[in-house]
Amino acid sequence: MNGLVLAILVCCACGPRTVRHAPDDVPWAASGVDWSAPPALSAPPRWRAPMISLTTLANGLRVIVVENHRLPFVAAAAIHLRAGAREDGAHPGLAALTADVIDEGTGFETSVASDYASQHFVTTPTRLDRDLERLAFTVATPQVHAAVIDRVRTRRVRELAERRQRPRTLAAQIFDRVVFGGHAYGVPADGLPTTVAAIGNAMVETFARHAYAPEATWIVLAGDVTLAGARKLVEARLGTWRGSEHKPVAHPLSTAPPQLAYVDTPGASDAVVLVGTRAAAAAGDTRELAADVANAILGGGTDARLDRVLHAERGYTFGASASFWRGQLAGAWTAAATFRTEVAADALRAMLELVETARTTEPSTEELARARANLARGTTLSFETMAGTVRAVERLVVLGRPLDWYATLETRLAALTPSDVRAAVTDVWRDLSIVIVGDWSKLGGALHGVGPRPVAYTAGGIRTP
Amino acid sequence: MRISAIAACIAIAAIARADDASAPALRVHTQSLANGLDLVLAPDPSVSSVVVHVRYGAGAGAETDAQAGYTLLVEKLLGLGTVHTKPGEFERYIDEAGGWTTSETTTDHLALVTQVPAGALERVLWLEAERMAGLADGITEQGIAAARAAVDAAYRAAYVDQPYALVARAVREALWEPGHPNRRDVLGDGIAVSRATLGDTRAFVRERIQPGNATLVITGNFDATQARKLVRRYFAWIPGERHGPGLSLRHRHEQPRRPRRVTELVDAVPRVVVAYRLGYPPPFYAELVAHMLAGSRASMLHRALVATGLASDVRVDVIHHDELQIHVTPAPGIDPRSIASVVTATAESAYSRTDLERARTTLDIQQLALLENLAGRSSLLARVRSERTFATAREQIAAVEPAPDLLATRWIASHTVIARAAP
Numbered sequence: 001m002n003g004l005v006l007a008i009l010v011c012c013a014c015g016p017r018t019v020r021h022a023p024d025d026v027p028w029a030a031s032g033v034d035w036s037a038p039p040a041l042s043a044p045p046r047w048r049a050p051m052i053s054l055t056t057l058a059n060g061l062r063v064i065v066v067e068n069h070r071l072p073f074v075a076a077a078a079i080h081l082r083a084g085a086r087e088d089g090a091h092p093g094l095a096a097l098t099a100d101v102i103d104e105g106t107g108f109e110t111s112v113a114s115d116y117a118s119q120h121f122v123t124t125p126t127r128l129d130r131d132l133e134r135l136a137f138t139v140a141t142p143q144v145h146a147a148v149i150d151r152v153r154t155r156r157v158r159e160l161a162e163r164r165q166r167p168r169t170l171a172a173q174i175f176d177r178v179v180f181g182g183h184a185y186g187v188p189a190d191g192l193p194t195t196v197a198a199i200g201n202a203m204v205e206t207f208a209r210h211a212y213a214p215e216a217t218w219i220v221l222a223g224d225v226t227l228a229g230a231r232k233l234v235e236a237r238l239g240t241w242r243g244s245e246h247k248p249v250a251h252p253l254s255t256a257p258p259q260l261a262y263v264d265t266p267g268a269s270d271a272v273v274l275v276g277t278r279a280a281a282a283a284g285d286t287r288e289l290a291a292d293v294a295n296a297i298l299g300g301g302t303d304a305r306l307d308r309v310l311h312a313e314r315g316y317t318f319g320a321s322a323s324f325w326r327g328q329l330a331g332a333w334t335a336a337a338t339f340r341t342e343v344a345a346d347a348l349r350a351m352l353e354l355v356e357t358a359r360t361t362e363p364s365t366e367e368l369a370r371a372r373a374n375l376a377r378g379t380t381l382s383f384e385t386m387a388g389t390v391r392a393v394e395r396l397v398v399l400g401r402p403l404d405w406y407a408t409l410e411t412r413l414a415a416l417t418p419s420d421v422r423a424a425v426t427d428v429w430r431d432l433s434i435v436i437v438g439d440w441s442k443l444g445g446a447l448h449g450v451g452p453r454p455v456a457y458t459a460g461g462i463r464t465p
Numbered sequence: 466m467r468i469s470a471i472a473a474c475i476a477i478a479a480i481a482r483a484d485d486a487s488a489p490a491l492r493v494h495t496q497s498l499a500n501g502l503d504l505v506l507a508p509d510p511s512v513s514s515v516v517v518h519v520r521y522g523a524g525a526g527a528e529t530d531a532q533a534g535y536t537l538l539v540e541k542l543l544g545l546g547t548v549h550t551k552p553g554e555f556e557r558y559i560d561e562a563g564g565w566t567t568s569e570t571t572t573d574h575l576a577l578v579t580q581v582p583a584g585a586l587e588r589v590l591w592l593e594a595e596r597m598a599g600l601a602d603g604i605t606e607q608g609i610a611a612a613r614a615a616v617d618a619a620y621r622a623a624y625v626d627q628p629y630a631l632v633a634r635a636v637r638e639a640l641w642e643p644g645h646p647n648r649r650d651v652l653g654d655g656i657a658v659s660r661a662t663l664g665d666t667r668a669f670v671r672e673r674i675q676p677g678n679a680t681l682v683i684t685g686n687f688d689a690t691q692a693r694k695l696v697r698r699y700f701a702w703i704p705g706e707r708h709g710p711g712l713s714l715r716h717r718h719e720q721p722r723r724p725r726r727v728t729e730l731v732d733a734v735p736r737v738v739v740a741y742r743l744g745y746p747p748p749f750y751a752e753l754v755a756h757m758l759a760g761s762r763a764s765m766l767h768r769a770l771v772a773t774g775l776a777s778d779v780r781v782d783v784i785h786h787d788e789l790q791i792h793v794t795p796a797p798g799i800d801p802r803s804i805a806s807v808v809t810a811t812a813e814s815a816y817s818r819t820d821l822e823r824a825r826t827t828l829d830i831q832q833l834a835l836l837e838n839l840a841g842r843s844s845l846l847a848r849v850r851s852e853r854t855f856a857t858a859r860e861q862i863a864a865v866e867p868a869p870d871l872l873a874t875r876w877i878a879s880h881t882v883i884a885r886a887a888p
Contacts, residue, residue: 025704026548026598026599026602026703026704027702027704028548028598028599030702031598031702031703032698032702033591033594033698033699033702035548035549035595035599036549038558038588038591038592038595039587039588039591040588041561041562041582041584041585041588042584042585042587043584044513044582044583044584044585044686045510045513045583045584045686047513068511070491070509070511071491071833071836071837072833073830073833073834073836073837104762105761105762105763107761107762107763107823107827122830122833122834123830124829124830124833127826127830151772154774155771155777158777158796159777302560303560303561373563374563377563377582380513380514380582381513381514383512383513384512384513384514384838384839385837385838385839386837387834387837
């Protein structure tokens, strides 16, 4: 008998290692859980914006610190408000080429936008001083050797030429040209292969000397660092930095009439459509926040009107969205989607109707509540990591917003009414330009009567006569 | 339900941050339920969201030939309905909560990752538990047809229509012997999945998607005691049994060095790939060498190839921690065979202390950055689970000392693929 028990036990121990239960084996009822629907959402813990502290050195350089000591980790950025692409003048790509030259081999993540250039890096508290020393080396005494310029320029020209021009990118570039005309905002910040190839070494040297200056530079540090400690380190490495006397020239924007611009891509099964207009520059006021809420309701995600109607209800597209871009001199608003060619004309008309409705009628209180929650949630997620925190502070700096912007956001959102939201976009979302990249032989006739008179552009983004 | 192990707590940061012991630590608690589910909790009150990471062990590498591609098939079935949710509902519930969800199939696991605001933690646990218990029985003929079509489309895109994965396949088959898990293609073989029946698929799901084959990691803003209660409530009742070595991924045995091989093929993009299989290197060895070779513009291969104009781009991928793949895009007009020579000469040569220290610093900071991100942290915890290994990662990085000739004496298989663009 004992032997039999032992044999059974041995058999059990050697049996299948995997569970092969039949459907009836899942004891749902015995679990004691209601499986008819998932639990309701509970209120998240109240989020408090982190303290953003500022100190200014004698040479005008500003240092911002957001302390978080959970890990021995620091994310950092140097933001240069005079080194953006709109300082390129007649040489698109000069700012980006210069930034690449002075950062050659540093390992910093360098980027150049229309209004500013930035250098990002992550480090540890013990290595921060060494990294600030490298940063000082690049901006206070920029190295612009001819051999480096030649090498970087050759590489950038090659990269720009190799960069695949996706229909969405092409549509966005043409849109910028349509709404900003010949201004630097209307040209890609990296420049074009031809313009970068034409940039001389002396131009890079001059730009590096003039564009980087302490009074136009902000250092942002987030993580395991204190304001006093950061100031001491930055002071030691950049306190003696003196910029040039050069004053940047303002480049005014001219007005541009709305257009229906298209690029003909014969045989394309999809059409990329952008609808939009020039908007006001960053202001940081209530009206701007109300416009952001209006945008969230119209095109801020999968539960917004554009996606719900054009994607979920009518199946014209896999996704539609809208967004504001705001610069220091002007801004832009766009709604974008990729439609199947055969439905693109109907889809565009539906898109324009949705914009017009949002422009002229107030949103429901439910929509307003959802948009507020989405915007607040998006903000809190920005601060989950130190790199995200630096990016969030960078947005404050480049848009000239107050440092308590995030701390007061929830209160300001709560104060907005449906009327505020409609009023903020009533004037902005009119006189829209339209950009289409698709098979014009199939689209042109179907779009008769939609938008202004069509204007053709080449696949290189050049307006045809 | 009985909890079979007592939670272990460690202070991640206390060990990691020798330079400042006064800072608060991120704590990690581990335990196992009686049904085999491994639980890892890493609360962090400084964030506003939570990440729930469910990792089912034994990925595509543990499939049999008749199951080739089944793990990916299961991944495609995840959103197509369970016993209590309709197709698409999982994502809709997460969207409604303001979160996102994704999944990943590799040779050694199937991972499901969801990030939501902290107030939605219980909802995610309900959804994942329901999926763990109810995926197999929720599979329908329509669902499996859709999933088969999705796997087939991925396979065709990789190998048939405008193939982009021919180089990867050539490398995999050259480096890893038949039967080795690392040789298995997550996309399958284009045949087995097309023959998968409802019964086959359900049986595979019951074997893999069950607590005994799962690790549940929760990171972010939550209370550990409350989370433990929720996990017990939603997961402890699910039948499960811990897998034995039958589904273990690694077939570790020493291999003799094989002759170096070269393949030439036509691909969508011209490139040169030099791949090395290393002989079970110490932790972070491959990652460190990858940074030395191509971690920055100052790295060894950038200096040898990009700065000299021979190539427009170079990168190094580390796969399975014991395989290095060096990918080079030749500059126009440059013979790819000369590129391959420069790559092997550089990767199998002496290096400077500057190269080593630069790479060590970058890798160390990269580990901290991974730890700092909730999704990255949860992925690391799901993989490591052992607190000791996790806490000593930085020490291991500091201790790695590559051979004086870098890869020359380390590799046991090396394969070069020269891909030329179709005319």
